[in-house]
Amino acid sequence: MRKYRSFWLLLLGFISTVSAQAQETPFNRGINLTGWFQAGSAQQVQFTRYTKQDFEQIKSLGCDVIRLPINLHYMTNGAPNYVVDPLFYNFLDPVVDWAEELDLHLILDNHTFDPAESTDPAVGEILKKVWPQLAARYQNRSEKLYYEVLNEPHGIAGDVWNAIQGEVIQAIRAVDTKHTIIVGPTNFNSYNSLNEMPVYEDDNLIYTFHFYDPFIFTHQGASWTTPSMQPLQDVPFPYQAGEMPEFPAELRETWIESAFNDYDQEGFVTQVRSLVEVAAKFQEERQVPVFCGEFGVYIPNSDERSRVLWYETVQQALEESGISWTIWDYHGGFGLFEEGGNGLFEHDLNTDLLQALGFTVPDQTEYQLRPDSTGFVVYNDFVGERITVSSPVDGQVNLYTTDQPNNGQYCLYWTEAQQYSTISFNFAPNKDLSRLVNEDYTLSFLIRGTDPSLRFDIRWLDTDNGANDLPWRMGTTVGEDVASFDRFWHVVRIPLESFVEQGAWDGEWHEPEGKFDWSAIDRLEIVAERQDFGSAQLWFDNIQLTNEDTVEVLDPTAFEEIITTLPNNNFSEIAVSLYPNPAQSYLQVVGKPAQQYHYQLINSAGQILQQDIFTEATELTVSELNSGLYVLRIDSSEENLAVRRFIIR
Numbered sequence: 001m002r003k004y005r006s007f008w009l010l011l012l013g014f015i016s017t018v019s020a021q022a023q024e025t026p027f028n029r030g031i032n033l034t035g036w037f038q039a040g041s042a043q044q045v046q047f048t049r050y051t052k053q054d055f056e057q058i059k060s061l062g063c064d065v066i067r068l069p070i071n072l073h074y075m076t077n078g079a080p081n082y083v084v085d086p087l088f089y090n091f092l093d094p095v096v097d098w099a100e101e102l103d104l105h106l107i108l109d110n111h112t113f114d115p116a117e118s119t120d121p122a123v124g125e126i127l128k129k130v131w132p133q134l135a136a137r138y139q140n141r142s143e144k145l146y147y148e149v150l151n152e153p154h155g156i157a158g159d160v161w162n163a164i165q166g167e168v169i170q171a172i173r174a175v176d177t178k179h180t181i182i183v184g185p186t187n188f189n190s191y192n193s194l195n196e197m198p199v200y201e202d203d204n205l206i207y208t209f210h211f212y213d214p215f216i217f218t219h220q221g222a223s224w225t226t227p228s229m230q231p232l233q234d235v236p237f238p239y240q241a242g243e244m245p246e247f248p249a250e251l252r253e254t255w256i257e258s259a260f261n262d263y264d265q266e267g268f269v270t271q272v273r274s275l276v277e278v279a280a281k282f283q284e285e286r287q288v289p290v291f292c293g294e295f296g297v298y299i300p301n302s303d304e305r306s307r308v309l310w311y312e313t314v315q316q317a318l319e320e321s322g323i324s325w326t327i328w329d330y331h332g333g334f335g336l337f338e339e340g341g342n343g344l345f346e347h348d349l350n351t352d353l354l355q356a357l358g359f360t361v362p363d364q365t366e367y368q369l370r371p372d373s374t375g376f377v378v379y380n381d382f383v384g385e386r387i388t389v390s391s392p393v394d395g396q397v398n399l400y401t402t403d404q405p406n407n408g409q410y411c412l413y414w415t416e417a418q419q420y421s422t423i424s425f426n427f428a429p430n431k432d433l434s435r436l437v438n439e440d441y442t443l444s445f446l447i448r449g450t451d452p453s454l455r456f457d458i459r460w461l462d463t464d465n466g467a468n469d470l471p472w473r474m475g476t477t478v479g480e481d482v483a484s485f486d487r488f489w490h491v492v493r494i495p496l497e498s499f500v501e502q503g504a505w506d507g508e509w510h511e512p513e514g515k516f517d518w519s520a521i522d523r524l525e526i527v528a529e530r531q532d533f534g535s536a537q538l539w540f541d542n543i544q545l546t547n548e549d550t551v552e553v554l555d556p557t558a559f560e561e562i563i564t565t566l567p568n569n570n571f572s573e574i575a576v577s578l579y580p581n582p583a584q585s586y587l588q589v590v591g592k593p594a595q596q597y598h599y600q601l602i603n604s605a606g607q608i609l610q611q612d613i614f615t616e617a618t619e620l621t622v623s624e625l626n627s628g629l630y631v632l633r634i635d636s637s638e639e640n641l642a643v644r645r646f647i648i649r
Helices: 002-023 052-058 087-099 123-138 157-171 191-196 255-261 269-285 304-320 351-356 436-438
Strands: 029-032 065-070 105-110 147-150 182-185 204-211 290-295 326-328 375-380 387-390 396-401 411-415 422-432 443-448 456-463 472-478 492-496 499-505 519-527 539-547 578-581 586-590 599-602 610-613 617-620 627-633 638-648
Touching: 052 087, 065 087, 065 326, 087 105, 105 123, 123 147, 123 157, 157 182, 157 191, 191 204, 191 269, 204 269, 269 290, 269 304, 290 304, 304 326, 304 351
Parallel strands: 029 065, 029 326, 065 105, 105 147, 147 182, 182 204, 204 290, 290 326
Antiparallel strands: 375 539, 387 422, 396 411, 411 539, 422 519, 443 492, 443 539, 456 472, 456 519, 472 499, 578 586, 586 617, 599 610, 599 627, 627 638
C-alpha cells in the first residue's frame, strides 16, 4: 500500500511540475524602457537616447526581457489607413537586432495611451490596421519578440474590449502564427479584471496585468491623476499611524481622501501579497502564463525606505507565484536610478532598489565632471551622445527630414516658429567647455534657409543651482551677415570665445553680471528670439564643436520646394515616403494615389532613367545606378504632383 501511495505522490508531483511549466512565460524579469518610442511621431523619436550598450548593461543587471512602450498609432500617417511610417522601421529594426544579438526577449508594447481619455471602441479598426503591418515585417524574426495589443484599455466595457482584442488576435494570426501575443483586461489592465477575459482559442498568448496598489502610496505626487496627487507626500509603507502625513486640504472630499482614510487597512505587506494572489489564482485556474507588465512607486514624494520595501514585497510575491515581471521604468520617475543624478549606469544606480528586486548590483563610483578635451557632435543625422532635444510645441520641428540633406540620411528642419520658440539640446551630464573655449574651438554647422531677412539666436546656458545662481546665457545672433538664406547650404563657424554674455531669465530678466560659467553648461539653444518665422524655413546639419575646418558643402544645389498642388487640394492622397534613403540596392516608394499617376527616376543631369505607373507600394531597383543624388518625380499627364530627392551610395 505504501508503494502505491508513493507512486501517486510522484505522479501528482510530476503533474504539478508540468502544470507549473505550462503556466510559465519564457522570460522572468526585466524593465520598461520608457520615454524613447513614446513620441508624437516617428520624426520626434530621439533614437540615440539608447544604444546597444544600454541593452548590454540592462542584461548585466540580470534582466532577460525589455518591454518597449511605443506610441504605435502615432508612428503612422493617421486616419484612415494608418500606414506605418518607414522612418519608424529605421529605428525599430536596429532595436530588434540588438535584442536578438544579446538573446533578450523584447515586447513591442502598443502604448498609444492617455490615462485621462477613455478607450474608444473604434480603436479596434486602428489596431487591425497597424498590428498586421508590424507582424508582416517581423514574422520571421526571433521567437523572443512579442506583440502586446494595447496598454491599459480603460473606460470601455469589458465585453466590448475583449471582443476587440479577439479580432486583433485573428488579424495578427492572418499574417504571423509564430510570435506570442500579449493580451490584457480593461480597467487599466487590472488584476481584478483578469477573470472577465474570455478563454481565447489561441494557445500562444500571455495574459498581462499591472500592479500599483495601494495607489495613494505608489502615486503620491503624481500630476496625471484626476485630481492631481501632487500635494500628497510622505505616505509610508507599511502603514504606521504615527508617520502618516496631514492630508492636503485641497484634496478633501475626493476619492483620494477616501483611499487615504482606508490606508490603515490597505497599507500592509500581507494585503499587497493577497492582491498579487488574485493574479496567481487566475494563472492557476486558467492554466495560462501570466505576466506583470508594470509595477512601481513614483519617486519625488515617496520615502526611499518605504519605496524599496514595497518593491521587494511585490517582487517576492510575483516570483513566489511564478509570475514574470517588468518594472516601470528604467530611467524616469519610477526608475532604477538615484533621484537628482545624471542617470549614468556606472555612477547613479539605486543599489538598494536593485538588491530589493534581486538584480545584480554593479560597482558604482562617484561621478566627477571634467573639462571636455575634444569636440563632440550635437546633431549629425541623429542627436549626439547623452544629449536630448526639447522641441517647441508651436511650429514644425523634424529631426529626420530627407529634404536634400547636405550629407548622410537626414537634416534638422524648423518652420512656423513663433517668437521665443526654442529648440534645446540638453546635456546629461552637464558639460565643462572651459578648456575648449581656451583652445579656440568653434560651434560649427551647416544651415540653409528660405527668407533672407530671417534672424535667430544661438546661445549656451549654464546650470541653475538655486537661489544664489541663475541660468546665465552666452549667445550670438545669426542673420544674413553670417549666412545667406538663399536655399543653398552654407557653413557657419562661431568661435566659442566670440559668444557674448546676454543675461539670465528665471521668470524675470537679469542683466549680465559676468557670472556665466563655461565649466557648467546645461544646454545649447536655437531660439526664434528676434521674430516669428512665419512660413520661412530653416534646415541644420552637422552641428558640432570642433577645432578643425573639415565641414564642407557637399550638396551645392539650391533647395527646390515640393509641389503640392493636387485636384481638390488633397495632397494627403499622394503623400510619398522613400525607404531606405540613402539607398543601395532598392528603393521602396510608399504612398496612396487617388488615381493613376506615373513616376520618373531622374539623375542630376536631368536624364530620365526609369519610369512607370506609380502604385501604392512601388519598389525600384537601383543597384546598377552610380552613387549620387537623384530625383523621384510623380505626376499625371497634366500636373507635377510630388518631387522627392534621395541618395544612392
